[in-house]
Every structure is written in structure tokens, then in C-alpha cells.
Amino acid sequence: xxxxxxxxxxxxxxxxxxxxxxxxxxxxxQDRQLKSAQIIxxxxxHNIFKQAQTIFSYVNFRSEVITDTLIxxxxxxxxxLCVPLTIPHRYxxxxxxxxxxxxxxxxxxxxPEPNPDTSAQIASHEIDLTILPGSVFDRFGGRLGYGxxxxxxxxxxxxxxxxxxxxxxxxxxxxxxxxxxxxxxxxHLITEKQMLTFN
Numbered sequence: 001x002x003x004x005x006x007x008x009x010x011x012x013x014x015x016x017x018x019x020x021x022x023x024x025x026x027x028x029x030q031d032r033q034l035k036s037a038q039i040i041x042x043x044x045x046h047n048i049f050k051q052a053q054t055i056f057s058y059v060n061f062r063s064e065v066i067t068d069t070l071i072x073x074x075x076x077x078x079x080x081l082c083v084p085l086t087i088p089h090r091y092x093x094x095x096x097x098x099x100x101x102x103x104x105x106x107x108x109x110x111x112p113e114p115n116p117d118t119s120a121q122i123a124s125h126e127i128d129l130t131i132l133p134g135s136v137f138d139r140f141g142g143r144l145g146y147g148x149x150x151x152x153x154x155x156x157x158x159x160x161x162x163x164x165x166x167x168x169x170x171x172x173x174x175x176x177x178x179x180x181x182x183x184x185x186x187x188h189l190i191t192e193k194q195m196l197t198f199n
Contacts, residue, residue, distance in 0.1 A: 009178050013180075016136050017146070023171050024063045024169060025063045032063065032169075036069070039065050039169075043131075044070065044073050046195070048129060052129035054127050055082070056095050056129070058133045059083050060133070061109075065169065067167075068101070071098065075099065080097065081097065082096055083104070084154070085113050086113065092153065095121065097121075099119075125159065130154075130159055131167060136172055136177060137168050137172055137174070139176070140176060140198060141186045141189070141196075141199075142186075143183065143184070143189075152183060156184050164186045164188070166186045166189045170194075
């Protein structure tokens, strides 16, 4: 891909992110709660969740699909749950076990993160299921994050064998995204209306 094409691609991606995140931000708190509850219900009733023993999930921030119920369900069912600690200068996510939601504290950009002093680090290769946030998704398993590449690096290098599930509101779906070689594809995408499965 030529540098001109790459620049065009990146501009397209950024414009898409801004448009979709603006729509997501405009959802009311009640709407976000209701839609998130439906999304998490679909996830926890599915075999991919039931069969997973070690689950890696984002902790919601700002207008993302709310993961509180997912976290509570994992803890109640005795699933081993880990959440990311961000190492910004290395563009890395490090999984730490979460045994109580009160153990989270504001971290990178104010995102709730585990406290490494009181939490155990989990070996990434033990993760069965990875729950991913994102800005825009498509109908073919494509996903755009927020531009830092943290999750793409994590799933490609640290947990390549884990099942990848994106959580999104229906308004975050585009028909097809302008993807780049580093973008990692999803196995499933769950919205409040449907669950899409990809090859």
C-alpha cells in the first residue's frame, strides 16, 4: 500500500471513529443500560462464555457497552476473570486477575484498572475468551479500536488462541471497514439486536 493510500485510509478511519463515537456518546444513560443488559445477556447465555474458564474483559469507560454485569456474573459463577492494566509507553495491556470490582482504580486516561500491588498477573496464554471494546465494527469481523493498537497487539501477540468477541451497540456497525494489515479480526460480535459469527 502506497503512503498516499495509507494516509487516505487513516483519514477515513479517523472520520469513521469520530462519527460513530459521537453517535455513541449521544445515547442516553438509560438506553445504554438497557442495550448493555441485552448484550451481556446474549453473551453469558452462549456456549462460548459457558465453556470459557479464564476470561479477559475490558472494564467499560465513558460510553462503551457496560461490563459491570459481566464482571459480576464471572465472579458469581467462579470464572477466572482478568482485566487489562495499560502500559502506555510500551503500547501493552497486561492481564491481572479481578476478584472484586472494588479493587479497580483510575488508570490510563482515567480508565478503571487493576491495582498491580493487590492483584495477581495472569499468563496471557491461559485466556480462553477475550471481550473487546471498539469504536466501529463491520459485518465481516473487522474492528477499529481507538487508535492506539493496544488490543490488536494484545490478541495477536499474547492471546492469539483465545476466542475474540466484540461488544457494541447496533449504531457502531458499518457495512465494511477500511482495515489495515495490523487490524485483528473478531470471531463474534454481539449487539443489542444480534450476534454475528465470522469465519
